[in-house]
Each structure stands twice: as C-alpha cells, then as structure tokens.
Amino acid sequence: MNAANPIEARKDEAALQLDASGNLRHLLTLKGLDKTLLTDILDDAQQYLTEPGELPARGKSLAGRTVANLFFEASTRTRASFDLAGKRLGADVLNLDVNTSSRKKGESILDTIYTLEAMHVDIMVVRDASAGVPAFIARHVLPHVSILNAGESDVSHPTQGLLDILTMRQHKGAFKDLTVAIVGDIRHSRVAMSTSHALSTLGVGELRLISPPVLAPEPDSVPGARVIDNLKDGLAGADVVMALRIQRERIGNLDGIPGIDEYFANYGISHESMKFARPDAIVMHPGPMNRGIEIEGSLADGPQSVITQQVTNGVAIRMAVLDRVGKTMAAR
Numbered sequence: 001m002n003a004a005n006p007i008e009a010r011k012d013e014a015a016l017q018l019d020a021s022g023n024l025r026h027l028l029t030l031k032g033l034d035k036t037l038l039t040d041i042l043d044d045a046q047q048y049l050t051e052p053g054e055l056p057a058r059g060k061s062l063a064g065r066t067v068a069n070l071f072f073e074a075s076t077r078t079r080a081s082f083d084l085a086g087k088r089l090g091a092d093v094l095n096l097d098v099n100t101s102s103r104k105k106g107e108s109i110l111d112t113i114y115t116l117e118a119m120h121v122d123i124m125v126v127r128d129a130s131a132g133v134p135a136f137i138a139r140h141v142l143p144h145v146s147i148l149n150a151g152e153s154d155v156s157h158p159t160q161g162l163l164d165i166l167t168m169r170q171h172k173g174a175f176k177d178l179t180v181a182i183v184g185d186i187r188h189s190r191v192a193m194s195t196s197h198a199l200s201t202l203g204v205g206e207l208r209l210i211s212p213p214v215l216a217p218e219p220d221s222v223p224g225a226r227v228i229d230n231l232k233d234g235l236a237g238a239d240v241v242m243a244l245r246i247q248r249e250r251i252g253n254l255d256g257i258p259g260i261d262e263y264f265a266n267y268g269i270s271h272e273s274m275k276f277a278r279p280d281a282i283v284m285h286p287g288p289m290n291r292g293i294e295i296e297g298s299l300a301d302g303p304q305s306v307i308t309q310q311v312t313n314g315v316a317i318r319m320a321v322l323d324r325v326g327k328t329m330a331a332r
C-alpha cells in the first residue's frame with residue numbers, strides 16, 4: 001500500500017515492529033520476529049490462563065491507557081477477545097462501529113486514525129480487507145501509539161498465529177518433533193500464513209500445506225513447507241491437523257473451486273480422514289467453521305478437537321501482546 005516494491009515494503013514492515021531497544025511496539029506480522037520473542041509471548045500468555053469456572057486473570061498494566069478496536073471487516077473471536085483482553089488489563093476500550101462511523105461519509109482511514117489519536121487512544125487494533133493497511137497506519141501514527149494487526153487481507157493474522165502455536169505447544173510440546181498439517185484454502189488464508197511463519201521460526205519438524213491445486217499457496221510463500229494436493233498423503237502420521245474454511249469473500253472468480261460435496265469428499269477433515277493421522281492427533285480450526293464443508297461437525301465437537309481451547313487461548317495471547325506493547329510505551 002505504501003511502497004513501489006512489495007518485497008521491500010514487507011521487510012520494512014518487519015523492522016517497523018520493534019523499537020530501537022528491540023521491544024515490541026507494533027504487531028504487524030510474525031515474519032521477522034525471532035524465536036525468543038515468540039516463546040516469551042507464549043510464556044506470558046500461559047500465565048493469563050485460569051481453569052474453567054475460575055475467575056479470568058486480570059491485571060492493571062494498561063490502567064489509564066485506551067485501546068480502540070477498528071474492525072473494517074467482520075469478526076467475532078478476534079474482536080471480542082481484544083475487547084476482553086484490554087478490559088482485563090485495566091484499559092478503556094473503544095469498539096468503533098465502522099458501519100455507523102464517519103468513514104461511511106467518505107472520511108479517509110488516516111483522518112479516522114488522527115481523530116482517535118487526538119482522543120488519546122494509545123493502541124489501535126486494526127482489521128482490514130486490504131493488504132498493507134496496518135503497516136500504512138503504523139507509519140503515520142505518533143511515536144507512542146501502537147498498531148496491532150487483527151487480520152489483514154490474505155496476508156497476516158499474527159495474534160491468530162500465536163494462539164495456534166500456543167495451543168499446539170500445550171498439547172504436543174516441542175515443535176521440532178511435530179508434523180503439522182494445515183488443510184484447506186491455503187492461498188487465501190492469512191491464518192495459514194501467520195501460523196506457518198511462526199512454526200518455521202520455531203523449527204517445526206514438518207509443515208504440510210494441503211489443498212486442491214487451485215487453492216495452493218503462492219510458490220515459496222512459506223519456505224520449508226511441503227505443498228501437497230492429496231489429503232491421505234498430507235495427513236499421514238500428522239500430530240496436528242488444522243482445517244481452514246474456503247475464504248469465498250477473497251476469491252473473485254469461483255471457477256474451478258470444488259463444490260461442497262466434492263470438497264468435503266476430497267479435503268474434508270472427518271472421522272474417516274483423521275484415520276490417516278496419528279491416533280493422538282489434535283484437530284484445530286481458527287473459526288469461523290463451515291461444518292460439513294471443511295470439517296465434520298461431530299469431529300469439531302469431539303475429544304480430539306481443541307477448537308474451543310484455541311478461542312480461550314486467544315484472549316490470553318491478546319492480553320500478552322497488549323501488555324507487552326504497553327510496557328514498551330511505558331519505557332519510552
């Protein structure tokens with residue numbers, strides 16, 4: 001969005017995230033964040049988890065700070081969990097209703113951002129359907145303001161990647177011993193990109209990206225991953241199986257995309273297809289799910305599924321990220 005050369009823009013974006021002391025200021029992408037930082041965020045998040053039925057963890061590290069949720073695209077999990085995470089850390093949280101905001105009257109995104117800055121918003125959580133928007137905003141905000149990417153086109157969804165790897169670590173331990181299979185619409189999935197980049201940084205044993213050829217990732221978009229178009233081969237011996245929905249809202253021309261029955265028969269994660277994976281494999285899905293298309297409903301609700309745990313971990317990860325950028329602000 002802001003540079004003639006997209007590769008240079010992405011490098012610049014990775015560098016933009018850290019301040020001069022190496023502390024996290026913005027979270028735009030998991031690319032370029034090192035293993036130590038990723039592991040530290042997981043460790044922090046783990047401390048925000050409590051048992052079901054207990055009161056949720058709380059803190060005061062964001063007391064006096066203001067977090068604004070700016071979701072220019074639909075969301076349930078990410079928006080609700082950033083809202084709860086900010087409140088549980090003591091922040092004032094503003095959920096801007098984009099559909100009734102002045103953006104509908106033609107106000108530019110930067111004018112919206114400058115307006116919120118003038119109200120002393122410290123952290124802006126941004127979801128947008130266009131690639132490059134979170135980094136574009138990050139380049140224009142005041143030095144004390146943080147931008148957190150809450151889902152960017154088909155490019156990046158860093159907090160989802162973090163909650164996914166936290167869930168895997170809780171169940172499976174060391175990444176170097178794991179075979180992870182991500183199945184579905186890889187090409188249009190920002191979740192696949194962020195989770196894959198984090199797994200690569202953490203030294204995952206084997207990463208497989210499984211899809212029909214028409215939904216395969218761009219060549220070399222995830223270095224080291226095996227791209228596979230056959231579900232049986234892709235799931236063979238897998239420890240972790242993550243299903244993804246077809247991102248129809250990002251596919252201009254649906255020609256060549258398999259119909260529901262054909263897709264489920266060939267790429268659906270079901271009790272039957274899970275027989276190819278290890279017997280103790282876990283089943284993941286970032287949500288929202290389309291039951292009966294990419295995943296069998298009873299499998300999603302069954303004992304191998306950790307899907308609701310991913311949601312719980314989402315609040316903890318967002319608390320850990322908010323707390324970390326809050327500390328970076330406080331250290332300025």
Ligand code: CP
Nearest residue numbers: 075076077078286287
């Ligand atoms: N996984 C995820 O981003 O879900 P939402 O679109 O509901 O936020």
